[in-house]
Amino acid sequence: MSTPSFADWDDISPIPQDDYENSLAPIHYSNDYKTLMNLFRACRQAGEKSQRVLQLTKSIIEINPAHYTVWQYRRQCVFNLIADLDDELSYTLEMALEHPKNYQIWYHRREVVDQLNNYEKEIPFVDFILEYDDKNYHAWAHRQWACEKLGNWESELDSVDRYLKIDVRNNSAWNHRWFVINSFYKILPTHVVTKEIAYIFSFIDLTLNNESPWNYLRGFFTRNKYSDFPEVKEKCEKLVESHPEALDCTPLLTTLVFIYEEDETEDSLNSAISYIERLKNEVDVVREKYWGMRLKRNV
DSSP, rough: OOOOGGGGGGGGOOOOOOTTTOOEEEOOOHHHHHHHHHHHHHHHHTTOOOHHHHHEEEEEEETTTTTTTHHHHHHHHHHHOOOHHHHHHHHHHHHHHHHTTTTHHHHHHHHHHHHHTOOTHHHHHHHHHHOOOOOOOOHHHHHHHHHHHHOOOOHHHHHHHHHHHHOTTOHHHHHHHHHHHHHHHEEEEHHHHHHHOOOOHHHHOOTOOOOHHHHHHHHHHTSSSSGGGGHHHHHHHHHHHHTTTTGOOHHHHHHHHHHHHHHHHHHHHHHHHHHHIIIIIOOHHHHHHHHHHHHHHHH
């Protein structure tokens, strides 16, 4: 821990934490942490935003990297001192590698980048973090924020494709693809949906029971009809005919149920009922009551 020299704080009267007497469950902070926080309270009360306070915040963050009040005051010090913001970005990189799922680090970086008004480093930064954990929620959320700032929607689709080819089950990447598509096109053109359907099934063919591409597919039909894209029905029925695991694949059978229910012909409804009964009794018994409800609606 990089504890500041206490000789530098002779002019400060530390303020101890105001704990109730005989507290029911007092927190046993380390002596070092108590000392640092007592100094921090005094500096914050005095409104001091100096180089030594900046170093003090770093010492506290080393012990408690989730202390949002200290992070917030650190930002005030950085901006007040007109410090080198690139150095602060390097610091957030160091901290993000050590504590990749800490909210405060990611928010702090955004504020610093906003101050710089330069977002070009953020996608490479996220790529670097994702090398260690390609499903890190904070990294993907930061990537979405950076994309909104940069407006690089088309090139971002290529990046998502790269992540999905590494791991077809990366639900974070599928979610990001949905975000990118719907940010670039406020109203999705038919040709884009058609292209995405072909893209989706290229991954379904690789891993039939992977729910991620099926969920991505379903998203397009919250505002479109399956009948407007008959290739979905054709591809699903072909899978039932040709794939040995098709009749035990919950997302495939569920998609066919939705398609057949939308058709509303007698033959289609009978097919829907047949698949619902299979889902209810054999394939997706954990949701037996849901399928029972859906069965009653169709009978």
